[in-house]
Amino acid sequence: MAERFDSTSARLHAAAAGLFWNKGYAATTTRELASLLGLQKASLYHHMESKEELLYSLCVESLGNIRSAVEEAVGEAGDPLERVRALIRAHVVSMLVDKEKHATMLTELRSLSEERRREVIRLRDEYERIVRSVLAEGQRAGVLRGDLPAKHLALCLLDLMNWAIFWFRSGEELSPERLAGVFTTLFLEGAGSKGEPPPS
Numbered sequence: 001m002a003e004r005f006d007s008t009s010a011r012l013h014a015a016a017a018g019l020f021w022n023k024g025y026a027a028t029t030t031r032e033l034a035s036l037l038g039l040q041k042a043s044l045y046h047h048m049e050s051k052e053e054l055l056y057s058l059c060v061e062s063l064g065n066i067r068s069a070v071e072e073a074v075g076e077a078g079d080p081l082e083r084v085r086a087l088i089r090a091h092v093v094s095m096l097v098d099k100e101k102h103a104t105m106l107t108e109l110r111s112l113s114e115e116r117r118r119e120v121i122r123l124r125d126e127y128e129r130i131v132r133s134v135l136a137e138g139q140r141a142g143v144l145r146g147d148l149p150a151k152h153l154a155l156c157l158l159d160l161m162n163w164a165i166f167w168f169r170s171g172e173e174l175s176p177e178r179l180a181g182v183f184t185t186l187f188l189e190g191a192g193s194k195g196e197p198p199p200s
Contacts, residue, residue: 011037012047013061016054017100025055025108055104056112059120062101067127069094074134080141085184087134091161092180096168103165128154144188157187 015036019028030051034041048054073090077083095102109117132154138144144153161183168179 008037008039009047012044012054013058013101017058017104020055020058020104020108021100025051025104025111052111052113052116055108056116056120058101059105059109059112060123062098062105063120063123063127065098066091066094066102067123067130070127070130074130080134080138081143081188083134084138084144084188087131088157088161088184088187089177089180091131092164092183093176095161095165096170096176096179099165099168102162106162106165128158131158160187 012033015033016028019032019036028051030044031041033051034044037044048057069090070087073086074083077086105120109120112120132150135144135153135157136150139146139150139153164179164183168174168176170176174182
């Protein structure tokens, strides 16, 4: 029974993330969710307390997934520069695997109650501090510029990575891994020309 519940809950989260991202939280109804899952509306409440609780759990899940991926990747990296590279790669790939959940967390936070919104913001701030600490370590090691606060570097990096959810489309030319490589190059080397010829 527990396995079936977990499977339905996972399907519910995936379906809700898709609807919240494509239609918006306010415009999505529990009737639509139930229909998408092949459930009666009343049965839906065996797997969630309310629509708002479902949004809250999606936000928490998204932040938990990306934090776990980054902490694992950074923990396995060998030196400060490689830890920065690992952070960017893990964040971008995890974000795009969880694209609809992550997008929902970024865009629908305002729809949560004050208490739940504060909790998601707390979790988001905790993750930002992890990013900031990796960048500060890079500054101390001399592999990142030291004339800008690590906090500002972290905010710029997170903005660069997070908003790719609005335009990224996976294809032959651009996979999540290749996009992570583009962001790594831009963040570490900048976009200024060094005399290289344009790409063919």
